[in-house]
Amino acid sequence: EELGGEEAESLYPFMDWLEVKALAEAGFDVGPHTVSHVNVAMEDGVVMAQEIRHSIERIREITGCVVRAYSYPYGEEASITDEVRKVLVDVGVCCAVTTVPGMNDRKSDPYLLKRFNITGNHGRLSFDAVLSGLRPF
Numbered sequence: 001e002e003l004g005g006e007e008a009e010s011l012y013p014f015m016d017w018l019e020v021k022a023l024a025e026a027g028f029d030v031g032p033h034t035v036s037h038v039n040v041a042m043e044d045g046v047v048m049a050q051e052i053r054h055s056i057e058r059i060r061e062i063t064g065c066v067v068r069a070y071s072y073p074y075g076e077e078a079s080i081t082d083e084v085r086k087v088l089v090d091v092g093v094c095c096a097v098t099t100v101p102g103m104n105d106r107k108s109d110p111y112l113l114k115r116f117n118i119t120g121n122h123g124r125l126s127f128d129a130v131l132s133g134l135r136p137f
Helices: 005-011 017-025 045-063 082-090 124-132
Strands: 069-071 095-101 113-115
Touching: 017 045, 045 082
Parallel strands: 069 095, 095 113
Antiparallel strands: none
């Protein structure tokens, strides 16, 4: 399956399906991110729904996991539409993460969750500081 193209693969090495399955078997939740890394908000309704539904079905098929969360491929708030949200609700996803950095609380929209980008450049202290909110990402 297409996972973002050769150019993206060279910049961001992806796990293969055996690695994904092993991660799920180790107790991690595994979630979808579309099939071909399209900006679902820019696609017509049919393509958008197929990208979301097929990515969820594939994760379930390979891992046996219940898919609870979704990660928007282009996760700035402007690229997330009510139509995308409706498909996520229809397929049983209860939350989705954006690419907007920040903390969440009880009032946060579960389909517009913020997150921090943690990279291999973060040491333990830096990691702890980012997650605690003491240090901006």
